[in-house]
Amino acid sequence: MKKNIKEENNYYLESGMIYLKRLTTCMSIMTFLLFIVISLTLFFGLWYFKDKKELESNSKEENISSNEENINVKNYYMEETFVFDNLEITLKHNYTFEKLNNIYSIYNGREVIKIPVEIKNLTYKDYSLNLYYYTLYNQIGSPMDEVAAYFDESLYYAKDLKSGMSYTKYLYFIYEGDGSYSVKFKKGKEETNVEFYIRKPKTNDNQEKQEDKWTL
Numbered sequence: 126m127k128k129n130i131k132e133e134n135n136y137y138l139e140s141g142m143i144y145l146k147r148l149t150t151c152m153s154i155m156t157f158l159l160f161i162v163i164s165l166t167l168f169f170g171l172w173y174f175k176d177k178k179e180l181e182s183n184s185k186e187e188n189i190s191s192n193e194e195n196i197n198v199k200n201y202y203m204e205e206t207f208v209f210d211n212l213e214i215t216l217k218h219n220y221t222f223e224k225l226n227n228i229y230s231i232y233n234g235r236e237v238i239k240i241p242v243e244i245k246n247l248t249y250k251d252y253s254l255n256l257y258y259y260t261l262y263n264q265i266g267s268p269m270d271e272v273a274a275y276f277d278e279s280l281y282y283a284k285d286l287k288s289g290m291s292y293t294k295y296l297y298f299i300y301e302g303d304g305s306y307s308v309k310f311k312k313g314k315e316e317t318n319v320e321f322y323i324r325k326p327k328t329n330d331n332q333e334k335q336e337d338k339w340t341l
Contacts, residue, residue, distance in 0.1 A: 196314045203321045209310045212254055213245035213291070216308070216319050222300060227275050236300040237272060238323055242280065245291035253285045258312050261296070264304035273297045300325065 201207050206215040220240045225232050246252045261269040273279035276297050283294045296308070303324045310317040 196316055198316045198318065201317065201319045203319070205319075207317055207319075208247065209315065209317050210254070210258060210312050211246075211248045211252065213243075213247055214254070214310075215243040216296075216321065217241035217243065217293075218321075220323065222325060223276075223297075225272055225275055225299075230272070230275060232270075232272055232299055236325075237276075237297050238300050238306075239276075240296040240321075241293050242296055243291060243293050244283075244286065246286035246288055249288050251285040251287055253283055254280060255312075256281060259308055259310045261298045262307045262309065263301050264306065266307075269298050269301075269306075271296070271298050 199207060203216050203218045206213060208214070217240065220238055223237045223239050225235050225237050227233055244254060261271055263269050271281075273281035273296070276295065278295050279297050280294045283292070286292060298306075300323070303322075305320060305322050307318055307320045310319070
């Protein structure tokens with residue numbers, strides 16, 4: 126009787142061990158399969174987002190390239206007349222220098238370049254140059270602050286022109302040394318660049334003689 130009970134216990138024990146091994150094997154297989162599924166999900170997820178990002182980047186580059194290709198850029202120099210925004214414009218070469226005298230300006234006491242600008246209205250209505258359509262640049266290509274608001278003859282105070290009429294107003298900006306300056310006129314896809322060289326004449330005769338002495 127005791128032998129039968131012992132054999133029965135051994136049977137159940139062996140059956141439990143076999144079941145436990147099978148369960149462990151199944152758990153291992155399921156864990157392995159789950160690992161594969163997660164790995165594949167991460168791989169394809171990263172691939173999808175990378176591909177999507179590349180597509181968006183390429184799309185943006187194509188749009189930028191397309192927009193740049195559609196911009197009509199024209200380049201001029203002083204004394205060359207061009208048409209911008211239905212206005213005939215000419216920057217004149219007879220520029221002069223003035224002092225900015227305004228205690229409320231950070232540029233008070235600085236030298237200012239004054240450039241004549243001839244403008245003619247080609248439209249059928251009263252019209253003038255929009256101040257937001259042009260930007261001044263210094264010798265290194267950085268945008269400059271215009272100081273036109275401190276001078277009565279500037280474009281800042283220019284009124285609308287009658288159809289077919291013209292006037293001469295002035296650009297005013299800080300003199301930052303001799304060199305090439307430029308003005309960019311831009312409206313939508315219409316862009317016009319005017320480049321000009323500024324050279325300040327020497328006014329000190331002694332300085333000129335001293336310079337001549339050193340050049341001999």
